[in-house]
Amino acid sequence: MRIAFIYCILIILFTNCQSNEYSYADYDEYYREYYTEMYSTTVMGSVKLYKLEQEFMQILKKSTIELQKQINMIQIYLKYFKRPKCSNQNECKKYVAKPLNAFRLMRRIHQDWPQWLKLIKSGNEADYIKQLENEIVPKLPESHDMLEMLKNLHRVETTYGIRVHDYANGKMPKTQSNWTLTVRDCVTMGNYGYQIHDYQRAGMWYQYALNQRPEVNGESYKQMLGDPLDHARLKYAQTILIHAEVHRNEPALAMQEIRDEVEQVLSEVDAKSINDLVNDRLHQSVTEFELNDNQTTVYNRYKHRWAHMSGCRGMFRQHTNLVCRYNFTTSPFLQLAPMKLEEISLDPYIVQYHDVLSDNEIEDLKREGIKGTMINGWTSLKSSNATENESRTIVARVAIMSPSLEIVQRINRRIIDMTGFNIEESKTIQLAAFSVGGFFMPHYDYLYDRLLDTDVLKKLGDRVASVIFYAGDVTEGGATNFPRNQLVVQPKKGSALFWYNKFDDGSPDPRSLHSICPVVVGSRWTITKWIHQDSQMFLQPCSLQPSSST
Template identity: 45%
Template sequence: MVKVSDFIFLLILAKPILSESLKELIEFYQGHYYSASVLGLVDLLKLEQEFMENFTIYTDALQEKVDNLNNYLDALKRPNHTTHNEREKFVSDPLNAFGLIRRLNQDWPKWQNYAQKSVGLVQINAMEKILSKKPKLFDMNESLRSMHRIEVTYDLSAKDIARGVLQSTQFNYTLSVGDCLALANHTLEIGNLNSSLQWFQEAVKQFPDNYEDISSSLKEDQLKEFATVVATRRIQMMNQSLGNETLHKLVRNQLQNLTKKDMENFISSKLVQWHRGSVSKLENANTQTTAHNIGCRGLFPKRKNLVCRYNSTTNAFLKLAPLKMEEISRDPYIVMYHKVLSDREIEEMKGEVKEWSNGWTGLEEPMEIVSLVYWTTDESKFRDRINQRISDMTGFKLEEFPALQLANFGIGGYFKPHYDYFTERLRTLDANNTLGDRLGSLLFYAGEVSQGGQTVFPEVEVAVEPKKGNALFWFNDFDDSSPDPRSLHSVCPVIIGSRWTITKWLHHDPQVFVKPCSPRILKRSS
């Protein structure tokens, strides 16, 4: 994973960019995004709680005002005087007449002033300030992409997700009408028409029969917004040369007289029609199963003849305190060390962070911000202890590059398939690299992830569960230091949990005497 500041530097070297465009790019990649990490989402939850507290105080103040007005009106209750004679008889009583004159002269002006007086101004100002920190459009789009990624990767149905059922586990949360319509709109935009239809059907199930209160009215507005998107798409498909003004007018004319039921039928019929028309190409493409997805679903064949053992041979210290090691693959070499990071050390790790940066997926398009990252460039007891443990596990020297990368991933945290060894492009851009290629990678799992988040090696059909406290180690190069394409790996979207990692890349040059190059042993073809 690359830090944003590194990316900007490399991008400047890679190609000339107009200063204004570069400025916008830097602002984007250095922006604060809640969706980039669970830490950011925790901050967002606190923000909503603060908003709700102010909103509650504000509504209580409004209710108190309404109660006071109603109490005064209740005190004035009297029979309805519907005829002139009845009114005349009422005001002929001097008590009634006096009270009438006094109220209109003294009381009602005061009650009018009371009714006009604003309440909860402190709370209104506080809520405005909170909403100035609301999620950006990037956060909204990333959350939509993440939800769809979870849906596709694990082959989940919209029906189950909407009802809070994830991989046969029922959770105490369901998606609202607005949630389902937003996902229907997103999947329509990316061309997954079957998914869009399913999400819309889940939204329809929650529509009220009548729109009598403000909550129901908001749902109707959301339905109209999606109907507008569908109508716009339909008209553009028939005539792509229309200007915006003409297009908007045709859309308004098509929808203006439609009832709620008419809009539901209109949207459903168009989604079904488009889905049927594209099922032979678009939907087949959308449902193709990749090796990454198969691994995330736990469908790789189980490997045999692998063992778990105590590693006591890497260095002398392990003879006294051997480490629990599980073979994941012998060729290529992938092993898991169990219980090598304690809860206390994980809390200590979080205390190391001074300032987070956005972590992104690499130089290849599309570039995505997938986490917050921090490099431990300053010396500390924690860093020294973890590096020593890595040296105990691998036998490698780490003095020349002691920094560790800490990361916390966001909603549906994942990482697309990639190699850790340097590509030719990165090698060219990082011409001052004195450490050599990344011959090996070591990854500590430092977060509690109960569903999803596996590390997948699609080329060798291996998927590793991210058990908290464990560490995964593998080689990226062959023995002759040439890149091993089988080291291609990815991270499955996290369904439930917070993915924290400590990553260490082990470079070639400092290990030249520890692990010297040797000819690659090629297997004979039978």
């Protein structure tokens, strides 16, 4: 009876459904409408909802823990990264003028910040993220910026012979910085030395990095930035073997051949053997890298530039028999306002004028130079030879200052008073800014045979003399070096250096060879004027080249 009743009810229900005006599109819709449990309709449904929320909260907790780890990591990094605030531009300049500060800044932005950027961008569409991507990221330094910074630091290190331990701890030849290099910084320096085949310096940097205590919160950094020592032990082992092989076989094998051979051998050796080799060297009080870091070895490696390096290192004897005096005679104006002149050398003639540029004039020049177009000054023109281009590097930012500027006209009048030369046909001057590592290798200002390749200069004649104004003091480095005369002139704000490039008969004077020592701390601002020969036709003496100078 009960079964029959249920059957009748089902028939009624089915009949009602079929006759209903609302028809379902398909069975699934129908099923959802009727068979999906509604949490709001029963107590049990609410209980299930409660449990579901509990599961969701557990997931959120896990997510919060991970996010908190990331927040903690960022807070630790920001605390470690703490640096003095620059309340004005001069304070900022003072901070980045120190080589370690400039290098660490470049390395962090180039290597570390992209990793932090990935972290904060992850799943985040906030406005400040979009601002970061649109306004900040396009301005980040590229790989060539990092490469130039490493070139500059390596140049300072090798030119002045700074020990790795001292360099890493901010000890320069004459100044001491409070900032030190991290393990990541040291490994980056080692990697650059390895890249340019300076295995001795690379080995010392790897050795120093591997001997350092673990960084505070180092494990947190590793999670985000990776382990800086991941490949350092292998690289250190490679430098040990390459360095030993170079000293044993030089010059029988090319450097690249030795490197390829060593890398092949170590790729077939087990990790324990490599670790044993590394640990053995790390425990030695003095390694072969340091034993070979003596003057003889350095001379053999850099003999083509040893005179330049000797001058920069302060190895030339001091000249004490020269005098300072006032120059009244070069122009009529000097009889009213004589200039202070210091004799640097009488043969060849090199003098330094003092207090010939005021602070206001210097600021005017810098302002005009920065406002105009300053370009990169390279060591040489780009060549079709790829090998030659590898050695090209940026040495300064330069600007050609127009003679229409009132400040340039004043400086030109001063050059006439100092030198007695005619500069009517070439009134432009060159403003240059050398930062940390900025330099110039030994060179001549005269062009001689090269003059034929330059149409403009053929009309002006060769560079008979040179004048360099120092538009600022340099904390350390940046000296003008005359290696053949064993003379070094330190930059002094407001002074000007003047010398001849040619003899009176127009032949080049090889003693005018000069260079610029790398800037160690600070910046080197200069104004350069080359005085051309053709305008001096009625001013230059007709005497012959002295026999003693040939």
